[in-house]
Amino acid sequence: MPSKSYVLYILLVIGVLVLLNLPSSSTSSVKSGARDNLAPFHKVVDFVASSGSEVAGALREIWFDPEDERELLKELAQLRRRVSELEQLERENDELRRLLDFSKRRAGHMVMCKVISRGDASGWWEIVRLNRGAAHRIRPGMAVISADGLVGRTTNVSKDTSDVLLLTDPLSKVSCRLNKSGAFGIVKGQGVAFSGRADLEMITSANPARIDYLSADKPVYHGEEVRTSGLGGVYPEGLLVGRIGNIRTDDSQLYLYGEVTPAADLNGLKYLFVVMQ
Amino acid sequence: MTGLVMIIAMLIATVLQVYLPGHPMLGSARCPLLLAVVLYYALCRPREAMAVAACLCGVLLDTTSGIPLGFSCVCFLAIGVFASRCRSLVLVEAAITQAFFGATAAFLLHVIQFVFLRSTDMIAVSLGAGLLKATGAAVLGGLVTPLVFVLMRVVDASVGVVLRRNDVDERFGGDFGQSA
Numbered sequence: 001m002p003s004k005s006y007v008l009y010i011l012l013v014i015g016v017l018v019l020l021n022l023p024s025s026s027t028s029s030v031k032s033g034a035r036d037n038l039a040p041f042h043k044v045v046d047f048v049a050s051s052g053s054e055v056a057g058a059l060r061e062i063w064f065d066p067e068d069e070r071e072l073l074k075e076l077a078q079l080r081r082r083v084s085e086l087e088q089l090e091r092e093n094d095e096l097r098r099l100l101d102f103s104k105r106r107a108g109h110m111v112m113c114k115v116i117s118r119g120d121a122s123g124w125w126e127i128v129r130l131n132r133g134a135a136h137r138i139r140p141g142m143a144v145i146s147a148d149g150l151v152g153r154t155t156n157v158s159k160d161t162s163d164v165l166l167l168t169d170p171l172s173k174v175s176c177r178l179n180k181s182g183a184f185g186i187v188k189g190q191g192v193a194f195s196g197r198a199d200l201e202m203i204t205s206a207n208p209a210r211i212d213y214l215s216a217d218k219p220v221y222h223g224e225e226v227r228t229s230g231l232g233g234v235y236p237e238g239l240l241v242g243r244i245g246n247i248r249t250d251d252s253q254l255y256l257y258g259e260v261t262p263a264a265d266l267n268g269l270k271y272l273f274v275v276m277q
Numbered sequence: 278m279t280g281l282v283m284i285i286a287m288l289i290a291t292v293l294q295v296y297l298p299g300h301p302m303l304g305s306a307r308c309p310l311l312l313a314v315v316l317y318y319a320l321c322r323p324r325e326a327m328a329v330a331a332c333l334c335g336v337l338l339d340t341t342s343g344i345p346l347g348f349s350c351v352c353f354l355a356i357g358v359f360a361s362r363c364r365s366l367v368l369v370e371a372a373i374t375q376a377f378f379g380a381t382a383a384f385l386l387h388v389i390q391f392v393f394l395r396s397t398d399m400i401a402v403s404l405g406a407g408l409l410k411a412t413g414a415a416v417l418g419g420l421v422t423p424l425v426f427v428l429m430r431v432v433d434a435s436v437g438v439v440l441r442r443n444d445v446d447e448r449f450g451g452d453f454g455q456s457a
Contacts, residue, residue, distance in 0.1 A: 008329070016347055020345075020347035022347075041292045042295065045293070049296070097303065119298070120343060121338050155343075169401075219418045
């Protein structure tokens with residue numbers, strides 16, 4: 001008669017073997033289900049973190065001042081906090097107006113989403129998670145933009161969430177065209193810079209992306225706009241990707257490459273649009 | 278009660294691991310909180326609990342990342358088995374031991390993940406960036422593992438899954454609390 005422990009070990013081994021050999025359709029449904037169930041927890045943590053930073057700011061104002069001025073400073077801190085809240089509301093209002101205007105201009109082609117978490121648990125991919133998924137007709141491989149420019153494309157989509165692979169992930173490749181010179185190239189993500197910062201927006205700043213395979217025959221201008229070419233079938237034509245920086249010639253002398261600074265502020269993503277095609 | 282504590286700990290660890298930012302100086306490695314939970318069960322609890330924790334943490338890590346389902350279960354189980362075999366040889370109570378296990382396990386886990394994901398073209402991270410991430414994970418593992426051990430011990434003691442030191446003194450008439 002085998003002991004309970006052995007039965008448990010055998011069951012676990014069988015479970016792991018089953019997981020490793022699941023067909024991809026079952027794997028993605030398991031992952032989607034888990035992501036949907038964890039989404040409310042992410043929202044709670046996001047709410048707690050943002051409220052906590054506000055409270056911590058107010059408390060800091062009180063704690064770091066002399067004893068006799070405490071009451072006045074407390075009042076001052078409250079007023080400052082109120083002003084700060086109003087300023088934040090004003091900024092949010094402006095941003096929402098801008099997004100509304102942007103959304104109207106491209107009405108009918110986009111789904112507006114909120115970023116609920118940034119990065120995946122393993123840290124190997126540069127992604128953000130959105131609060132909308134297959135229930136809103138979002139599918140993998142759709143372009144995702146902010147009001148400023150291209151952000152990336154959807155990868156894993158569950159019923160209520162979608163993961164967006166950012167433009168700066170080394171796996172990301174976008175077929176692009178320079179606005180002025182008309183030269184074609186491929187924009188690739190360059191990962192994360194060593195000298196970046198991890199701020200309250202919970203994402204690290206990234207190196208500029210890089211554009212490769214620009215024809216050496218065409219003149220390329222510093223600061224020129226880089227837009228999607230529409231080739232490749234994932235990204236619609238004409239989406240602003242960024243601006244080209246330093247341009248160099250490849251060792252083979254056949255083509256040019258250059259740094260691309262993304263137009264979208266990838267450090268502060270809050271609301272994004274999934275382009276429906 | 279052990280199962281409930283384990284599940285709650287793993288859920289909190291998962292959400293925090295996703296939410297806490299990685300620093301570029303550490304290769305944007307995430308805090309290896311799930312790994313720390315596995316190490317706690319490997320070093321401080323029965324082997325059965327470790328095996329269950331390793332499998333569940335592996336599933337959670339895989340479902341919240343792009344890693345193929347089941348891969349992290351195998352990694353966590355291997356790390357858990359190795360750590361539990363070592364526990365009679367080391368002073369588990371010492372924070373330095375916990376930090377050492379956390380750092381080593383996080384480094385190994387990231388190296389294994391890098392080799393696997395790179396060989397299957399699932400990531401396009403360079404070798405330098407991969408090593409930086411593994412080193413960053415080791416640093417974070419060394420820092421967070423003792424913290425997770427303390428928290429898990431407090432929670433386990435407060436719900437009565439393990440005995441507090443004072444309770445041990447009272448029950449067995451020893452001086453375990455002070456001598457430890």
